[in-house]
């Protein structure tokens with residue numbers, strides 16, 4: 280059994296200084312389950328108890344090559360010599376921006392920020408300036424950072440099809456009630472719902488903010504036809520399509536999710552994989568829209584385009600653009616999926632995969648959910664029971680089944696056999712546990 284005694288001891292100390300003992304609510308997994316990291320290298324992470332994990336969380340996506348990648352870290356050290364930030368620009372901003380435009384055709388003009396939250400806020404401000412409309416639509420189950428504008432949701436636990444829609448509620452305390460009137464929600468893969476909403480409210484709504492592969496909801500995936508309809512409906516109602524590629528960007532394809540769907544957003548946001556973990560985010564888009572920055576719209580920030588992050592991004596993007604890194608991840612992921620399917624099929628456990636191998640959901644039913652509402656009413660007990668068993672075996676996945684699995688270049692063949700071996704053991708620990716839960720017996 281895995282020991283977390285040092286992590287548990289540290290938690291007791293840390294919680295006296297840091298709310299929940301951590302630096303982000305999502306890192307708190309319970310008083311006795313919260314893990315403190317010692318270090319990461321490649322596709323693996325070691326906690327302060329010395330437990331080693333093959334890591335399929337990868338910081339929720341930034342690590343696309345591997346932890347402490349020598350090539351990127353060397354570039355970052357060169358970036359350090361530049362001096363950090365100057366409240367002035369460096370030439371490298373143009374170099375990185377040009378690379379992004381080459382990889383993502385929709386990214387005609389670019390501005391940098393530090394986090395995904397900031398990039399999304401910037402995109403929405405630009406959209407409001409361009410359209411003159413303050414409202415926005417978001418997809419149910421989506422997550423777009425922590426700004427007030429997107430901290431609203433509907434709870435579907437007690438809802439059933441045919442019943443009145445649940446009310447929109449703030450996600451947590453402290454979200455100003457006045458921002459609610461700007462916020463609207465639609466389910467994924469239902470173009471009629473979007474059209475019905477815009478028919479009524481297109482004079483107030485200027486942006487549709489969405490992810491075609493939901494990076495925070497089991498990688499639930501939009502149909503190709505839905506995305507075509509979305510593009511067309513947005514154009515018809517003078518609503519800007521903002522594709523949030525904070526998780527999918529430079530991960531699911533060189534040109535992000537827009538390349539997979541052959542679609543161009545009006546604005547798009549990137550963050551996680553841009554610098555293989557060094558903090559840099561991007562708001563990008565159509566030139567006529569982006570030119571509002573500097574011509575009315577204010578955008579900036581003290582730490583924007585820090586020389587270390589910029590150097591790391593230049594190297595990361597060079598590797599992603601010019602090597603087979605993403606194709607290698609895809610190949611690894613296909614083998615992983617085949618191996619997992621073999622194990623589950625041998626035990627007659629229905630399952631399906633969502634998203635793409637680099638960002639994939641594992642779902643314990645033949646057919647994955649088409650949207651968040653369906654996910655809420657799906658059976659995720661198998662996942663919830665399997666995840667801690669995987670942790671004990673040394674495979675790190677998110678305890679919450681909404682978070683997909685992330686793969687990186689360093690998850691090479693060596694990780695495959697070990698992952699599958701440990702996955703099989705975890706499944707065989709999970710099955711009797713579930714049976715005991717169902718029959719009310721103790722193991």
Ligand SMILES: Cc1ncc(COP(=O)(O)O)c(C=O)c1O
Nearest residue numbers: 394395396422423424523525526
């Ligand atoms: C799609 C998406 N947008 C925005 C964000 C916010 O990014 P950050 O945590 O860097 O602020 C996230 C974070 O997970 C995200 O997944």
